[in-house]
Each structure stands twice: as structure tokens, then as C-alpha cells.
Amino acid sequence: xxxxxxxxxxxxxxxxxxxxxxxxxxxxxxxxxxxxxxxxxxxxxxxxxxxxxxxxxxxxxxxxxxxxxxxxxxxxxxxxxxxxxxxxxxxxxxxxxxxxxxxxxxxxxxxxxxx
Amino acid sequence: xxxxxxxxxxxxxxxxxxxxxxxxxxxxxxxxxxxxxxxxxxxxxxxxxxxxxxxxxxxxxxxxxxxxxxxxxxxxxxxxxxxxxxxxxxxxxxxxxxxxxxxxxxxxxxxxx
Numbered sequence: 692x693x694x695x696x697x698x699x700x701x702x703x704x705x706x707x708x709x710x711x712x713x714x715x716x717x718x719x720x721x722x723x724x725x726x727x728x729x730x731x732x733x734x735x736x737x738x739x740x741x742x743x744x745x746x747x748x749x750x751x752x753x754x755x756x757x758x759x760x761x762x763x764x765x766x767x768x769x770x771x772x773x774x775x776x777x778x779x780x781x782x783x784x785x786x787x788x789x790x791x792x793x794x795x796x797x798x799x800x801x802x803x804x805x806x
Numbered sequence: 807x808x809x810x811x812x813x814x815x816x817x818x819x820x821x822x823x824x825x826x827x828x829x830x831x832x833x834x835x836x837x838x839x840x841x842x843x844x845x846x847x848x849x850x851x852x853x854x855x856x857x858x859x860x861x862x863x864x865x866x867x868x869x870x871x872x873x874x875x876x877x878x879x880x881x882x883x884x885x886x887x888x889x890x891x892x893x894x895x896x897x898x899x900x901x902x903x904x905x906x907x908x909x910x911x912x913x914x915x916x917x918x919x
Binding site: 695722724726731732733734735736739741747749750781783785787793794795797798799800 | 807812815838840847850851852855895899901902904905906907908909910911912
């Protein structure tokens with residue numbers, strides 16, 4: 692298993708541009724998450740999904756959109772990039788239906804800079 | 807919602823010494839408490855977790871303790887090694903449907919050779 696795969700690893704965007712951060716997992720996990728990590732601020736939940744066709748907002752959803760058309764894929768969309776969205780983005784998945792475990796498996800991250 | 811506090815933000819220890827990292831949580835309904843280790847340039851990885859029906863759990867050099875009354879839990883690393891240097895995150899959640907983790911801000915542990 693490859694686990695959770697994120698692309699791209701690095702990206703520089705200009706203010707106002709749009710992009711999609713890709714995330715795919717091959718573990719057949721129902722739950723998927725997008726976090727952003729800023730220095731000294733820990734991991735903040737942007738959006739999450741409990742299964743295909745279901746998404747919900749996390750703590751910091753403004754400026755982002757997601758979709759979950761398949762179990763494997765959970766892309767994150769930035770429509771109008773702003774400097775405040777400069778961050779490292781992590782996608783994660785978890786098999787919550789396995790006895791209540793909520794261990795999250797993380798991808799390697801995407802470092803995004805908006806200039 | 808849940809709020810997880812983690813202090814201090816940095817910790818430096820001598821190789822071979824023990825390190826203790828503490829976290830507090832606010833929601834008494836939380837029942838799952840994992841610890842994640844993040845090495846430079848990588849995503850966080852689970853190193854140990856504990857559920858609210860257990861007071862302590864050990865795995866080789868690492869252990870986690872939970873005090874439900876005080877709503878705090880701690881990570882203990884014994885015989886620290888340079889490869890233990892990383893950022894450590896604590897988290898809390900309520901297991902089950904619609905579950906999601908709330909993370910602390912992380913602590914940078916440096917092990918001096």
C-alpha cells in the first residue's frame with residue numbers, strides 16, 4: 692500500500708490564482724481530512740469527509756472547497772489564493788469503523804506559498 | 807468544541823535523560839488521546855495512543871498517562887536518543903461517528919548528544 696499520497700509537494704501561487712491539492716488513499720478508509728499547519732499553531736482542520744458524497748466544514752474552512760466523489764480521492768480547492776493561505780497542507784485518512792479507532796494516517800504534505 | 811493545550815512549545819534534554827510532554831483538554835466527553843511525532847519534512851505519524859478506560863500505556867521507551875479527573879495526559883520518553891528529536895503533537899477526540907481529532911500546537915523536542 693502506498694498509504695496517503697499528496698500532490699504536488701511544493702507550489703507557488705500568485706494572489707488570485709486557483710489550484711487543487713490532490714489527495715488519494717489506497718487503504719479503503721472512510722474518513723478523510725484536510726489540515727493546514729502554520730508555524731507554532733499546530734494542525735487546524737479545514738474540511739473532513741466521513742464517506743463518499745459527504746463533506747463537512749472543520750475549524751478553518753473559509754477560502755477552501757472540497758469534494759468526495761470516490762472513497763479514494765479527496766481534493767482540496769483554493770479558488771482565489773490569498774497570502775493568508777500560505778501554509779503546509781496535510782491530507783489524512785482513518786478507518787474509524789475499525790472498533791472506534793481514530794488513528795489518522797497522514798500524507799507527506801504540500802507546501803504552498805502565495806505571493 | 808474541544809480545546810487541546812500543549813506546553814511548553816520547546817523542550818531540550820540531554821541524550822539518555824527522560825522527557826515528559828503534557829497536554830490538557832477541555833471536553834470531558836473526549837475518550838481517545840493519541841500522540842503524533844512529526845519529523846522534518848514529513849507528515850505526523852502515530853506513536854502511541856490511549857483510551858479513557860485506561861490510565862497508562864507503555865510501548866518500549868514511550869508511555870502515556872491519562873488523568874480524566876484533571877483532564878490532562880502526558881507523554882513520557884525514557885533514555886532519549888537523538889532520533890527522538892522531532893515535533894510532538896497531542897490530540898483528543900470522541901471515538902465513533904463523525905469523529906475528528908483536535909490537535910495541540912505541538913512541542914519541539916531537541917535531544918542533545
